[in-house]
Amino acid sequence: MRSKGCSLVEMSTLVPRQRFMELNNLALSLHLGSFDSEMLGWGFFEPRYWRNYLHTHSCFEICYAFQGEGQFQAGNTIYTVRSDDVFIARPGVSHEIISSEEQPLGIYFWTYTLTPGSQEPAQLDKPEHNRGLDSLLMAFKNSTCVVSNRTAAMLPTLELLTEEIAQRHPGYSHIIEGLVAKLLVDTARATVDEATLALAERPLSRQPDQAVAQMIERYLRDNYWRPISIRDLAAQVHLSERHTSRLFQKVMGETIMSYLTTLRLDIAAQLLLDQQIPIKEVALTVGYPDVRYFITLFHQKKGLTPAIFRQRGGTTFL
Structure with missing residues (x-):
């Protein structure tokens, strides 16, 4: 009798979400179309009451709420964020997150730079998929969107990243490269629509x-x-x-x-x-x-x- 395969949800429950932070052991630099990106940090907050106080980054900080709700202040505006929302702190914007006490907020978060490379974006002699990716990433950089619930593809990607870094089966670093590229594209898609996944650069280990x-x-x-x-x-x-x-x-x-x-x-x-x-x-x-x-x-x-x-x-x- 053939056994049934494990679903993504069933597999994910075997790996604690906290192990997502082990991605900090990898130094990842990505090439997405004409853009370069350096992954700076990965984090996870348990669904409990917490507050991370007003601060600023010179990079993008993206948060995905997997449970609960809370408040996200970006600049002078306060937003309510709930489970399955993604919310974005853009470079130079003061921001703060406060978890709800009644429905504690649990989040994944990641920080990265996104800068145009040595070539101009969306050149006419580029393949169509590269021009589309460049247009998406440029639109993301210029977008004013702060909170979005168009995140259907995001949680499975975050869970797969956690599984890959925790289990470290042969080839895990290459899979993580692709998943991180997908995560950045999914983040852009959540605010400005479509794009194509780009190849990433091989990561170097760090302590x-x-x-x-x-x-x-x-x-x-x-x-x-x-x-x-x-x-x-x-x-x-x-x-x-x-x-x-x-x-x-x-x-x-x-x-x-x-x-x-x-x-x-x-x-x-x-x-x-x-x-x-x-x-x-x-x-x-x-x-x-x-x-x-x-x-x-x-x-x-x-x-x-x-x-x-x-x-x-x-x-x-x-």
Whole structure:
């Protein structure tokens, strides 16, 4: 008697959703038509009450709700998000997610860059499917859509990604390449309609701790001008505050706050080269509302006060 095959849902229940985050062990760079994309991070929040606080990225952050509901603030607008919705934080847009307490929100999320490659999109001598893909991705970049429920193809792709990275059968990296390309195309389709799946570039392995440290580093560079706490960073990488601090110091060789201070003062040194920017404004721009504290800290770290540094022409640090 022939046994019945397992359905996708049955197979997916064998692999915990949390293992989706093991995708952080792969460094993935994709070529989609004339566009290049680098996958920066993968995450998962359990369906419980949580909040990830207002922040900004220089990349795209896409969230898919698989359970519950919550609120998503993008810029000055607050949206209600529910199960099977995909919601998008675009580069440079401040955003925050707050789970409902009554119906806790569970999400997958992923971050990536999407930039035109060396060739102009949609050239006439390209194959038709490449021109269509370029048009879709350009429309996605220019779209104002924030929340969409046109996500029928998304959950199966996320479940397959989780299974492949968890089981790691022979050929898994090639399957993940295709699934990630499909996920990015599905994300674009959810906001602007159709496209064709493009081939991806072979991934290179990297260590999980390094991947998390790079996510923290990118967050600091994207948000250095804001008040930043270890709590904020821990919420971003879904770790405890203690683990977040230890991991970053282990990989980067310095504490998070030491790195942030150096980053802020290096940027301040660049700004001080412009004689037209008041020192108080420089301090505010890099996250120090107390100009006296900024002057003292700059002197301690750079050996000169900001005023003398400016008089001497400064040094380019970045």
